[in-house]
Amino acid sequence: xxxxxxxxxxxxxxxxxxxxxxxxxxxxxxxxxxxxxxxxxxxxxxxxxxxxxxxxxxxxxxxxxxxxxxxxxxxxxxxxxxxxxxxxxxxxxxxxxxxxxxxxxxxxxxxxxxxx
Amino acid sequence: xxxxxxxxxxxxxxxxxxxxxxxxxxxxxxxxxxxxxxxxxxxxxxxxxxxxxxxxxxxxxxxxxxxxxxxxxxxxxxxxxxxxxxxxxxxxxxxxxxxxxxxxxxxxxx
Numbered sequence: 197x198x199x200x201x202x203x204x205x206x207x208x209x210x211x212x213x214x215x216x217x218x219x220x221x222x223x224x225x226x227x228x229x230x231x232x233x234x235x236x237x238x239x240x241x242x243x244x245x246x247x248x249x250x251x252x253x254x255x256x257x258x259x260x261x262x263x264x265x266x267x268x269x270x271x272x273x274x275x276x277x278x279x280x281x282x283x284x285x286x287x288x289x290x291x292x293x294x295x296x297x298x299x300x301x302x303x304x305x306x307x308x309x310x311x312x
Numbered sequence: 313x314x315x316x317x318x319x320x321x322x323x324x325x326x327x328x329x330x331x332x333x334x335x336x337x338x339x340x341x342x343x344x345x346x347x348x349x350x351x352x353x354x355x356x357x358x359x360x361x362x363x364x365x366x367x368x369x370x371x372x373x374x375x376x377x378x379x380x381x382x383x384x385x386x387x388x389x390x391x392x393x394x395x396x397x398x399x400x401x402x403x404x405x406x407x408x409x410x411x412x413x414x415x416x417x418x419x420x421x422x
Contacts, residue, residue, distance in 0.1 A: 241411075300358050
């Protein structure tokens, strides 16, 4: 089954303790992206990658890091989490360059992160 | 910069009533618009794209470039339509980025 897999689904951590949220896709997609979803703010892009070893900042990159060493994986790293990073995080992937014949983003199930 | 506006945070309708979820965008070029749906505690799923001009689950949306709108419509709401709906914009030259609106929670009451 074609899918984007995120782990963990839920995570509670303490301020300053480094964590990694993993994202893996099995569709051979070039493009991968991380979004955070907050009430009243919708989805905001954190980082994206157009292919292996190519990453760039989205709209809200502060406090996050990413890497793209393999095509299928795109982990999100919080080096020193803070309470304002408490949010619901989604990973997404698609083909790139964009092809109008494909169907846009495929999203993961989300990771609900709480930083106390 | 591109922007997507969904003016209603919550829209409550009775079953069988017509539904219209509003979406306006600002972008000077040629946009590509999408509607995504998120059912309770599930991932976002693509509902429809303006270039497809299709009807999915009874929903339709027409791109109106003059009014810069892409409203989502359904003639008769069903209980299973209750969900969060996001309008999204992809811009040419913007890589593959989707810019999302803040979402509208649709609640269909019996």
